[in-house]
Amino acid sequence: MKILGHSLFVLTFIALGFYGFARPALAGAGVGVLANQSVFGQVDAPPGVAEFNAQIRGGGVGPDVEGIGIIIFASNLIRIATIIAGLIVFFNFIKAGYSYIASDGSTKVNEEVKNTLTYSILGLVIIVASYTIIAIISLLLFGKADFILNPIITGPTP
Amino acid sequence: MACDISQRNLNLGDCYALNSNQAVKDVYSTPAVLVNLIVRNIFVIAGILLFFLIIYAGFLFITGNVKGKEKAKEVLEAALIGFLVMFGAFWILQIIKVVTGTDIWTG
Numbered sequence: 037m038k039i040l041g042h043s044l045f046v047l048t049f050i051a052l053g054f055y056g057f058a059r060p061a062l063a064g065a066g067v068g069v070l071a072n073q074s075v076f077g078q079v080d081a082p083p084g085v086a087e088f089n090a091q092i093r094g095g096g097v098g099p100d101v102e103g104i105g106i107i108i109f110a111s112n113l114i115r116i117a118t119i120i121a122g123l124i125v126f127f128n129f130i131k132a133g134y135s136y137i138a139s140d141g142s143t144k145v146n147e148e149v150k151n152t153l154t155y156s157i158l159g160l161v162i163i164v165a166s167y168t169i170i171a172i173i174s175l176l177l178f179g180k181a182d183f184i185l186n187p188i189i190t191g192p193t194p
Numbered sequence: 195m196a197c198d199i200s201q202r203n204l205n206l207g208d209c210y211a212l213n214s215n216q217a218v219k220d221v222y223s224t225p226a227v228l229v230n231l232i233v234r235n236i237f238v239i240a241g242i243l244l245f246f247l248i249i250y251a252g253f254l255f256i257t258g259n260v261k262g263k264e265k266a267k268e269v270l271e272a273a274l275i276g277f278l279v280m281f282g283a284f285w286i287l288q289i290i291k292v293v294t295g296t297d298i299w300t301g
Contacts, residue, residue, distance in 0.1 A: 110242065117249055124256050151260050159255025159266070166248045174241065177281050184241030192221050192231045 107187065121163045128156040226299070240280055247273040 081089055088105025132152040139145035162169075167185065174183040197209035197217075207219025222228055247269055254266035291298050 110246075114245075114249065117253070121253060121256060124253075128256060148259075155255045155259055155263060159252045159257075159262075161252075162255060163249050163252035166245060166252065169248055170241070170245045173244070173277075177277075178237075184238070184245060187238040187242060189235055189238060190231075192227050 104189065118163055121160060125156045125160045128152055132156075229299075237280065240277060244273050244277050 080086070085105060088108050089103050090105075091108050092103030092105050132149045135145060136149045139149075170184050171181045174185070175181045177183075197205070199209070205219065207222075208217050210218040212218050212221055251266040251270045251273075254262040254269065256262075258265060287298055290296070
């Protein structure tokens with residue numbers, strides 16, 4: 037039932053898409069004539085999206101070209117994730133230190149504290165180094181260090 | 195190229211408008227154009243996903259302790275192997291092409 041609902045949704049979208057961008061021509065009409073009779077009209081970006089788009093406007097193409105702001109949004113997400121990770125590690129350290137103080141020196145607590153500290157540091161290193169890791173991977177595979185970090189989406193004619 | 199609906203042998207590629215000055219036929223002349231378009235861009239998307247997965251693995255490490263280590267390893271492994279398979283897909287097909295002699299994508 038769920039799958040049916042999903043496929044219906046997708047099908048509707050595909051149908052809408054075709055209606056919007058591939059309108060069948062009327063008799064004798066050329067392509068140019070056809071485009072002027074816009075069936076769907078112009079859809080504007082929602083408020084938040086429009087602001088992100090405005091930040092990337094132009095994007096090296098032209099001042100009036102609307103950029104795709106999802107890249108900036110993703111960058112913000114990553115920045116916030118890094119901050120949150122730092123905070124979590126900070127509290128992990130405090131927690132580990134506290135349980136170390138409060139322990140009676142048993143090996144079980146020692147082990148736990150050791151693991152918490154090790155994996156916190158490891159995780160933080162991975163998160164902080166993720167830019168570098170990604171840059172190395174893209175340099176290795178695509179020959180361009182910013183292939184992933186500065187993604188460029190191209191149309192049918194590159 | 196105008197599209198005359200009264201004619202026989204109607205070419206739909208002429209009749210469907212891609213944008214104000216191009217018909218579908220002008221850009222998508224062969225199915226390969228669409229395939230190339232998808233393949234080119236899916237690498238960009240997969241790269242961004244890989245980035246997020248690496249950060250997610252880091253989060254699993256800092257929040258999950260020993261249990262998180264196993265999960266993080268799984269996530270990292272799966273992400274990297276998946277990306278490499280994507281990267282090597284064309285080469286795999288090329289090898290199959292050479293070995294079996296079938297013309298897979300130019301035919």
